[in-house]
Amino acid sequence: MRTSELDYELDESLIAVRPAEPRESARLMVVRRSDPQRVEHARIADLPDVLASGDVLVFNRTRVLPARFEGRNLDTQGRVEGLWLRDGVGCDGLAWEALVRARRFRPGRRLELTTCAARASGVILTLVEKMSADGAWLVRVDDPQARTTPEILEEVGRTPIPPYIRGARKRAGLEVSDELDRAAYQTVFAREGGDEPVQGSVAAPTAGLHFTPALLERIGARGVDRAEVTLHVGAGTFKPIETERVEEHPMHAEWCALGDAAWVMQSDRRVVAVGSTSARTLETFAARAEEGQSVSGWVSTELLITPGYRWRRVDGLLTNFHLPRSTLLAMVAAFVPGGIERLLELYRIAMDKRYRFYSYGDAMLILP
Template identity: 55%
Template sequence: MLRVADLDYELPESAIAAEPASPRDSARLMVVDRAAGRIDHLHVRDLPALLRPGDLLVRNTTCVLPARFCGVRTDTGGKAEGLYLHDVASPADDAAPRCRVLLKMRRHALGARVALFDRTGADSGVSLELLSRAESEEADADSGAWIVRVHGPHADWLARVGLTPLPPYILGARRRAGLGVADERDRADYQTVFAAEPAEARARPEHGSVAAPTAGLHFTPDLLGRVTAAGAALADVVLHVGLGTFKPVEAEFVEQHPMHAEWCTVPRQTADSIDAARAARGRIVGIGTTASRTLESFASTDDMRAAVSRVTRLLITPGYRFRHIDALLTNFHLPRSTLMAMVAALLPGGAAQLRDLYAEALGRGYRFYSYGDAMLIV
């Protein structure tokens, strides 16, 4: 078993990226060649030169929802902020939408209302009424959630009031750097160029994410074109990133962690592409942990074709035998996280080797977390 302490490391606040690289593919890239035992320091734009004809890159096309919102209590005037999680069913005699949200305010009370601001900070005309405490989901990742009724103009209400759900560490890094929050820019920056827009902004759980699949943020349309020009192919999966992705591992051993649930799907065409890549002796390269975890949640391509979609709670730790993934493009992750455990599972030296790689990255000035630089393990 893997001790959580073995995934710990010291990260100076200055190493947390407050803003993305511009252009996206100018981010730095640490290339870890396991067979050669070599480390190279390049840029994401150099990726096509590292690929072989027949390789298949698998990307997560989930769309990040504008899930964060701000407002005030209508009775006290106290500030409130929250995170939209998903819709819930309304009674047949109630036309008002209901949804599950996390709410941060001084005191919660049944029947209280929160008047929401629009994206400019003005009154949106939309308010949320607290109906009941929600039963916990995602292995208690959203404990403290509420079921609320939406009052006011219902159509596309989240699109009008919702802000980009940037992780707290990015917001904190910006405060320390004296930077503001430019939501219009983040709406583009915190979305992959290949994200599939949901049919509506007010989404059910299978329609969007509350966090970005961050490895995919490095790609530009030009880079995708150069990847295919190099003889590699692209395939899509969907895993909608839930609140549990931010849940820290609090157990002594990672395997004791109650893994959160996330909805994922593998289209039949992607299963066919995997079989074609195997026939051509190409590698399956996961663009990020979410795309990789999606593939690994299916026993085989036949399983993908049979099931198509499922809810996964797969936890990958060192010793895991990968069924599909041969290489991984990923960012530098939070300490003591299940994401670090998954990356360590790809390395022959496990968590100890990963800590050494992170230490080298820090020594060379790499930027960490969602808007940071990347690592390619081949």
């Protein structure tokens, strides 16, 4: 598939800069693989009436960490911004792998992180080794209080709102508090990590943001069951496809696990994945099961789904409207009959009806 096929133009006013309030008031486009020309327009709150008794909704229970940080370069006093990616190895004590954006960085530079109130935190990052051309560094973390990564990020971290939302807000002159984002950019079913390869995500599983406890209760009363998997979303989810062909894109790796949802692999019930991350987790483990491999424990997945992919376990998909030239758009194109051509027709319908796009935006439900 040519990457250029994933291009489309979007009126910037359709980029959602705030979540729907209440969450379930977000709009919902409903399409069916068995009847691709049929398009219905509803609300997330209508899901109990749209889903069928016996369906299984599969959610991603990952927790978004306040992974974005700010600080100052102790050598130049210049402002620094970065993103925690994961804990690193190769240093005495605590180390991070982090995206750090500032000029003329070299090993040995020291950065002091600031709190959300713009006060010095006492946490010092020392650059050890550049790990990639996109600004990823291995850094040593010196904290006077010897805290864990989640404890440090709780004090100094900001919500990792996607750059396109922050940019749209800035151009609109809109200021939104981190306190609001910290609550809104987290699913109501997010769980604290335990003994896991990474502590959490740097981006939300956005389709899950639409749900409230009351809506989940109504869905359950309809006879729809619920299962939870985990995929910790990495920064690669925002990386556009830059290769000429989609299949040549170096897919980022993310940790995932079925956990208590392993039963879904053997179930003959209709499975609706809530979001691309739930879908990738299910399909990763379905492929492993097909090959006779274990479906327990944690697995690092680099699954790239493009048109022509043979779906193994996902029957339906709830997903937001995605960015051009993204692996997420390619995945949805692989699920819709008619591929990218039909999907972009649906996107044009959504634009004409003023649906809101991207992470805080509206959603599409693709049923069998």
